[in-house]
Amino acid sequence: MEQSKELLNDPVNIKQQFPIFSKFPELVYLDNAATTQRPQQVIDxxxxxxxxxxxxxxxxxxxxxxxxxxxxxxxxxxxxxxxxxxxxxxxxxxxxxxxxxxxxxxxxxxxxxxxxxxxxxxxxxxxxxxxxxxxxxxxxxxxxxxxxxxxxxxxxxxxxxxxxxxxxxxxxxxxxxxxxxxxxxxxxxxxxxxxxxxxxxxxxxxxxxxxxxxxxxxxxxxxxxxxxxxxxxxxxxxxxxxxxxxxxxxxxxxxxxxxxxxxxxxxxxxxxxxxxxxxxxxxxxxxxxxxxxxxxxTLDRENLVKHLHKLTHIVRRELADIDGLSLVANPTLNSSIVSFSLAGIHPHDIASFLNEDTIAVRAGQHCTQPLLDYLGFSATVRASLSIYNNLQDVDKLVGSTREMKDFWT
Ligand SMILES: Cc1ncc(COP(=O)(O)O)c(C=O)c1O
Missing domain, CATH: 3.40.640.10 (Type I PLP-dependent aspartate aminotransferase-like (Major domain))
Known part of the structure; x- marks a missing residue:
């Protein structure tokens, strides 16, 4: 079915194009740097x-x-x-x-x-x-x-x-x-x-x-x-x-x-x-x-990238506010990828905890060991956003991370 450009660029409608989110409505997929989801059009x-x-x-x-x-x-x-x-x-x-x-x-x-x-x-x-x-x-x-x-x-x-x-x-x-x-x-x-x-x-x-x-x-x-x-x-x-x-x-x-x-x-x-x-x-x-x-x-990439940069800015700001949480670097121009660590909690434990709340993030070295060695991290948690992510996803990530911090300490 032909979709109008306006319809496709509305974040809610974009999400609807990806059948995995109707199969798993609770899923907060934040591992887009590893792989993106497939829209119905590609599957068809x-x-x-x-x-x-x-x-x-x-x-x-x-x-x-x-x-x-x-x-x-x-x-x-x-x-x-x-x-x-x-x-x-x-x-x-x-x-x-x-x-x-x-x-x-x-x-x-x-x-x-x-x-x-x-x-x-x-x-x-x-x-x-x-x-x-x-x-x-x-x-x-x-x-x-x-x-x-x-x-x-x-x-x-x-x-x-x-x-x-x-x-x-x-x-x-x-x-x-x-x-x-x-x-x-x-x-x-x-x-x-x-x-x-x-x-x-x-x-x-x-x-x-x-x-x-x-x-x-x-x-x-x-x-x-x-x-x-x-x-x-x-x-x-x-x-x-x-x-x-x-x-x-x-x-x-x-x-x-x-x-x-x-x-x-x-x-x-x-x-x-x-x-x-x-x-x-x-x-x-x-x-x-x-x-x-x-x-x-069919996407308005310029606006979607702006939307993603805004969401990422919120993620960075809200996560940085959590006691004991360190953002890994703060690039001048950054896309929609945020790496972080929490004092005293292993990144894999963080990712497992978030998984309990149906939030999919990655923990590890992200195939960049020389970089992590240089930065002095053995691993990080990475949240990476894409066009179907929205403010609710961001709120859920920040809320669950806060909860975990309170639970652990
Ligand atoms: C920047 C970058 N280069 C290369 C690769 C490797 O891509 P692929 O596993 O699809 O060959 C990745 C995968 O995460 C990547 O993020």
Whole structure:
């Protein structure tokens, strides 16, 4: 059913688009940085594909396969348009952000990295954008340089410039920190790196859904994200490679679907992006992602982000008021992610207690151990909001946290 834009952007109506909340009306879902919920529109599209369009792509000449192939390639255009990529064929489909970073590291950057070169990442990185670079540096004898953060949890831009030099192979930076919520000034990072002719990878896992990204304007070299954090399905992700690097990309997995010809003596591969899509791709996932983007495009993202920032501001203010509660960092620009700890109560106990009140938050290191080590926390509780969260959710989180504090002390 066609929904009007006004209807979709009303937070109550947005919630109604997500069937999990009618199944569990009490659920206060605050683990959106881990994965977002799926709207009916995406669930229906995936079901529809299974019921009426299911076929493997590329190989079939019959109608069903041709149609599925068409849908798959149309999804590539949908993703490219959404991110304003310079060309549709700049987009490759992967399993997710983690695989996309590994591909850039092992199928592109590794080809040019030599002993004595370096890779620049930041202390805010998720392990997915940290370990692949650390491993690559170890095997090539290169140096991993880590941009520090300031006390408030912002990227230390003054240090960034001095870490990039003529031997930097890539700067790999997260757009929004999944632990602190810091929104990094990626435009400035890209400009600083490009002044020294160094390519930049942007990890947009936390930003791709709601913060408009214009790849043509940004001019970054690589961008990675995951469908499941964009109201889409698990197991599918995006890799954007700027056309200036297409010819340098080597296959990541070998197998069917990526070849021009195979002889006993040698194999010739298709160009990027097809040489990265070996084997039968996650066709349903890609079609689900495409539908998720159609869903996002019906939203007034600017207003929703403002609404989210307001709610997050309330969460921070109210939580900070609880005796013994510490907010972990206070970034200048932060999205809708709040990490905190409570003196004397282990984060896992806090999350379990909140779970008793049907509040879903995450406790742990959020795949950012170097960051937590630096900040001096062994773990934190993380509440991360999305478009279906409202003031009642925030009140419930703050109320339950207060109750727990009183109960425990
Ligand atoms: C900033 C960031 N980068 C990378 C990832 C890894 O994403 P995925 O597990 O979908 O590959 C995550 C997941 O939480 C993330 O938040």
């Amino acid at each position: 599209r995936i079901n529809d594909f299974h019921q009426r369009e299911n076929a493997s792509i590329r190989r079939g000449v019959y109608q069903l396969s041709a149609r599925a192939t068409q849908e798959f390639e149309a999804a590539r255009s949908t993703v490219a348009n959404f991110f304003k990529a310079p060309q549709d064929d700049s987009i490759a489909f992967t399993q997710g952000t983690t695989e996309s970073v590994n591909i850039v590291s092992r199928s592109i950057i590794s080809n040019k990295l030599k002993s004595g070169d370096n890779v620049v990442v930041s202390l805010l990185e998720h392990h997915a954008n940290f370990i692949p670079w650390q491993m690559l540096c170890q095997v090539t004898g290169s140096e991993l340089r880590v941009v520090p953060i300031t006390k408030s949890g912002d990227l230390d831009l003054n240090k960034l410039d001095s870490l990039i030099d003529s031997r930097t192979a890539v700067v790999a930076i997260v757009h929004i920190s999944n632990t602190l919520g810091t929104i990094n000034p990626i435009k400035e990072v890209i400009q600083a790196a490009h002044l020294k002719e160094v390519p930049v990878l942007i990890d947009a896992a936390q930003s791709a859904a709601l913060y408009p990204i214009d790849l043509t304007e940004l001019d970054c070299d690589f961008l990675v994200c995951s469908a499941h954090k964009m109201f889409g399905p698990f197991g599918v992700g995006v890799l954007y490679v700027h056309p200036r690097h297409h010819r340098q990309v080597k296959p990541y997995n070998y197998g069917g679907g990526i070849i021009r010809s195979v002889k006993v003596e040698r194999t010739e591969f298709l160009p990027y992006p097809y040489l990265l899509e070996a084997g039968t791709p996650n066709v349903t996932g890609v079609i689900g992602l495409s539908e998720a983007i159609r869903f996002i495009e």
